[in-house]
Amino acid sequence: SDYRQSLQFQHLNEEKQNIQVEVLRGGKRFRTSIFDLVVGDVVPLNIGDQVPADGILISGHSLAIDESSMTGESKTVHKDQKAPFLMSGCKVADGYGSMLVTGVGINTEWGQLMANLSEDNGEETPLQVRLNGVATFIGMVGLSVAGVVLGVLAIRYFTGHTKNPDGTVQFRAGTTGLKQGFMGAIRILTIAVTIVVVAVPEGLPLAVTLTLAYSMRKMMLDKALVRRLSSCETMGSATTICSDKTGTLTLNKMTVVEAHFIGTRLDPCDDVRAISSSSAALLIEGIAQNTTGTVFLPEDGGAADVTGSPTEKAILSWGLKIGMDFNDVRSKSSVLHVFPFNSEKKRGGVAVQSDTGVHIHWKGAAELVLSSCKSWLSLDGSVQPMGAQKRNEYKKSIEDMAKSSLRCVAFAYCQCDIEKIPKEDIADWKLPEEDLTLLGIVGIKDPCRPGVRSAVQLCKNAGVKVRMVTGDNIETAKAIALECGILDANGVISEPFVIEGKAFREMSEIARGEIADKITVMGRSSPNDKLLLVQALKRKGHVVAVTGDGTNDAPALHEADIGLAMGMSGTEVAKESSDIIILDDDFTSVVKVVRWGRSVYANIQKFIQFQLTVNVAALVINVIAAVSSGDVPLNAVELLWVNLIMDTLGALALATEPPTDNLMKRQPVGRREPLVTNIMWRNLFVQVEFA
Numbered sequence: 103s104d105y106r107q108s109l110q111f112q113h114l115n116e117e118k119q120n121i122q123v124e125v126l127r128g129g130k131r132f133r134t135s136i137f138d139l140v141v142g143d144v145v146p147l148n149i150g151d152q153v154p155a156d157g158i159l160i161s162g163h164s165l166a167i168d169e170s171s172m173t174g175e176s177k178t179v180h181k182d183q184k185a186p187f188l189m190s191g192c193k194v195a196d197g198y199g200s201m202l203v204t205g206v207g208i209n210t211e212w213g214q215l216m217a218n219l220s221e222d223n224g225e226e227t228p229l230q231v232r233l234n235g236v237a238t239f240i241g242m243v244g245l246s247v248a249g250v251v252l253g254v255l256a257i258r259y260f261t262g263h264t265k266n267p268d269g270t271v272q273f274r275a276g277t278t279g280l281k282q283g284f285m286g287a288i289r290i291l292t293i294a295v296t297i298v299v300v301a302v303p304e305g306l307p308l309a310v311t312l313t314l315a316y317s318m319r320k321m322m323l324d325k326a327l328v329r330r331l332s333s334c335e336t337m338g339s340a341t342t343i344c345s346d347k348t349g350t351l352t353l354n355k356m357t358v359v360e361a362h363f364i365g366t367r368l369d370p371c372d373d374v375r376a377i378s379s380s381s382a383a384l385l386i387e388g389i390a391q392n393t394t395g396t397v398f399l400p401e402d403g404g405a406a407d408v409t410g411s412p413t414e415k416a417i418l419s420w421g422l423k424i425g426m427d428f429n430d431v432r433s434k435s436s437v438l439h440v441f442p443f444n445s446e447k448k449r450g451g452v453a454v455q456s457d458t459g460v461h462i463h464w465k466g467a468a469e470l471v472l473s474s475c476k477s478w479l480s481l482d483g484s485v486q487p488m489g490a491q492k493r494n495e496y497k498k499s500i501e502d503m504a505k506s507s508l509r510c511v512a513f514a515y516c517q518c519d520i521e522k523i524p525k526e527d528i529a530d531w532k533l534p535e536e537d538l539t540l541l542g543i544v545g546i547k548d549p550c551r552p553g554v555r556s557a558v559q560l561c562k563n564a565g566v567k568v569r570m571v572t573g574d575n576i577e578t579a580k581a582i583a584l585e586c587g588i589l590d591a592n593g594v595i596s597e598p599f600v601i602e603g604k605a606f607r608e609m610s611e612i613a614r615g616e617i618a619d620k621i622t623v624m625g626r627s628s629p630n631d632k633l634l635l636v637q638a639l640k641r642k643g644h645v646v647a648v649t650g651d652g653t654n655d656a657p658a659l660h661e662a663d664i665g666l667a668m669g670m671s672g673t674e675v676a677k678e679s680s681d682i683i684i685l686d687d688d689f690t691s692v693v694k695v696v697r698w699g700r701s702v703y704a705n706i707q708k709f710i711q712f713q714l715t716v717n718v719a720a721l722v723i724n725v726i727a728a729v730s731s732g733d734v735p736l737n738a739v740e741l742l743w744v745n746l747i748m749d750t751l752g753a754l755a756l757a758t759e760p761p762t763d764n765l766m767k768r769q770p771v772g773r774r775e776p777l778v779t780n781i782m783w784r785n786l787f788v789q790v791e792f793a
């Protein structure tokens with residue numbers, strides 16, 4: 103079974119490394135496994151990706167690579183035309199770009215490194231460590247009991263207190279021959295050994311390994327890939343799950359459904375006839391240039407192929423609907439500098455130069471971009487100052503969209519004097535981000551996953567609290583939380599139950615600890631806020647599970663007791679920081695993992711109880727028999743047989759017991775409950791009496 107297990111591990115490892123990437127090969131764009139990359143492929147790189155092969159950077163902006171896996175140095179390295187070499191296995195920390203593959207497989211730096219290394223999977227889980235403790239303890243007890251029995255028997259034998267069946271005394275000092283005496287001593291020793299054999303629970307480690315391996319395989323069928331074996335059992339004692347919103351609770355399939363532009367609401371959202379052509383051109387320039395996605399038009403006609411993050415895809419598709427010609431727009435102006443979108447600032451910007459001068463385009467979280475706007479573009483194409491009334495109007499429309507669970511993204515721009523642009527060191531140029539002119543706001547719909555509501559309910563029944571921690575607008579978060587049952591419409595939906603990341607961040611550590619328990623929804627959180635919440639919850643004694651997909655979730659995933667990353671939408675960085683990968687990205691699968699975790703824990707407890715009962719009973723019987731009659735009912739070999747059959751078959755039977763629905767009606771075990779509970783000890787002794 104060890105062999106099969108290691109085969110399984112290998113299989114899982116392959117699965118783990120089998121990353122899908124997008125490639126451009128022979129003028130065609132498609133997705134493929136990183137094992138199928140060949141030299142000459144062009145691969146786009148985005149924040150959070152893993153560099154899939156060795157290669158050279160062809161184009162890119164603000165690209166920073168974390169080469170710690172290769173060089174061991176944790177500083178990120180900037181890549182540009184001067185330093186274009188990329189090494190396989192490193193992570194993209196910031197920016198974006200595309201690379202030309204120059205080496206794959208064993209011919210990469212990483213491949214050579216791996217060829218010299220072999221992975222070690224022989225880690226022991228905390229449960230195994232604890233069990234080893236239990237097993238050693240029982241072994242010691244058995245050994246000392248055996249020692250006592252040995253002593254008692256030996257004294258009785260050598261002092262002539264034992265008799266043969268015919269009534270003659272077995273040992274008489276001086277008369278009994280040396281050989282006979284020796285045989286007698288051997289017999290006594292055998293009895294002692296038998297007792298030790300009975301006492302040691304040989305099946306325990308086997309049972310645990312079996313249970314974990316079996317559950318791991320079964321969890322695979324339930325779309326959960328276990329990266330760290332111990333997380334199976336930890337998940338069983340989870341008391342709270344902090345989930346991100348986008349992609350886990352929602353489908354991550356986004357479409358623009360509302361648009362407010364140039365002071366009016368477009369109805370339908372892609373009808374731009376009312377907008378002057380110069381304003382529309384400005385907007386389209388922003389959409390086409392300020393993006394990490396691409397629009398790919400197949401040569402043989404057909405539908406345009408849009409790539410990028412779901413948000414980018416939604417915006418680009420909408421751009422196409424309002425008449426954007428992606429390649430044409432991009433060829434009309436050149437990009438001077440980029441500030442890539444990140445989850446900390448929640449906006450991304452770009453400086454472009456064209457015949458009409460230099461424009462800085464910004465796009466990001468609506469209310470944040472709005473607050474740095476001083477003016478707005480009106481219907482006739484003139485720039486109007488943003489009065490209090492207009493600002494409130496925009497605020498209101500953001501709020502309305504957010505309340506109907508839409509994600510809001512605002513577009514703004516400003517002109518920039520060409521003299522103000524640094525000629526040298528353009529890479530260090532900080533794009534102007536205040537005094538912007540608002541172009542408009544789009545509302546993006548991302549529907550709730552079907553089945554999430556019942557999965558959340560299942561967690562509630564199981565005593566596991568689900569919290570939502572998202573980078574999105576607080577109103578959007580609230581609306582989605584209500585939709586999937588995380589928030590109760592009749593309950594309290596105000597602070598501190600619903601809180602903004604900023605408010606939480608600014609509290610003292612003690613205050614954070616006090617309200618952490620209450621927080622159900624946290625909106626506009628930065629990656630660090632997620633981390634702070636997990637830390638606060640852990641300090642409160644919670645066993646915290648975190649789900650996430652983005653690079654912004656990585657710190658929290660790492661800090662959590664169990665980190666669950668999303669397999670499809672998740673970035674490599676998130677997966678690397680996780681313990682379990684949810685292959686189908688569905689929250690329902692997360693709940694299944696909880697169920698499996700509990701079943702592992704319960705099965706092991708059952709097995710311990712069974713094993714201890716058998717051992718204690720056998721021990722007591724043997725000791726009594728040995729001391730009273732000088733012999734044991736079963737000899738060592740017979741006992742070993744009984745032990746073997748009971749232990750292995752028992753282990754097998756209990757280890758493979760499937761989870762029951764009852765498991766999800768109990769309260770979680772949490773951190774402090776002992777493995778062998780008092781009830782178990784009670785059961786144990788009552789059962790021993792009957793044996």
Ligand SMILES: Nc1ncnc2c1ncn2[C@@H]1O[C@H](COP(=O)(O)OP(=O)(O)OP(=O)(O)O)[C@@H](O)[C@H]1O
Nearest residue numbers: 346347348413443445465466467510572573574575
């Ligand atoms: N590509 C983008 N360009 C500009 N703004 C964006 C982009 N993607 C998201 N946003 C804005 O940033 C906000 C979300 O930021 P963030 O990446 O921190 O959250 P998320 O990971 O998408 O959400 P969650 O934490 O729920 O998974 C969105 O509300 C949106 O307004």
Ligand SMILES: [Ca+2]
Nearest residue numbers: 346348651652
């Ligand atoms: Ca996310």
